[in-house]
Amino acid sequence: MAAEWCWDVKNNDDVCGICHSEYDACCPNCKIPGDDCPLIWGKCRHVFHLHCIMTWFQSSTHGETCPMDRTDWETAAAPT
Ligand SMILES: [Zn+2]
Ligand SMILES: [Zn+2]
Numbered sequence: 001m002a003a004e005w006c007w008d009v010k011n012n013d014d015v016c017g018i019c020h021s022e023y024d025a026c027c028p029n030c031k032i033p034g035d036d037c038p039l040i041w042g043k044c045r046h047v048f049h050l051h052c053i054m055t056w057f058q059s060s061t062h063g064e065t066c067p068m069d070r071t072d073w074e075t076a077a078a079p080t
C-alpha cells in the first residue's frame, strides 16, 4: 500500500500551469512523483514542476519568464 504523498502547495489552482498535471503528480517526462520531479516556486507565486519550467525556458523566445503572467521569472524559496 503506497504511502499518501503530497506537496505542501498553497495555491488556488492545484495543477501545474504548463502540463496541467496536479502538483502531486509528476511532469509528463517523469514516471514517479516526488523528489526526482520537484516543484519550483516563483516570486510571482506561481508553482510549476521544475522540469516543466525548464522545458518552457528552453522553448521560450522571451527568456526566462513565467508562462502564466509573462513576468521575469525569479525563483522563490519553497515554503516550509
Ligand atoms: Zn508540470
Ligand atoms: Zn519531471
Ligand SMILES: [Zn+2]
Residues within 6 Å of the ligand: 042, 044, 045, 046, 066, 067, 068, 069, 070, 071
Ligand atoms: Zn507567474
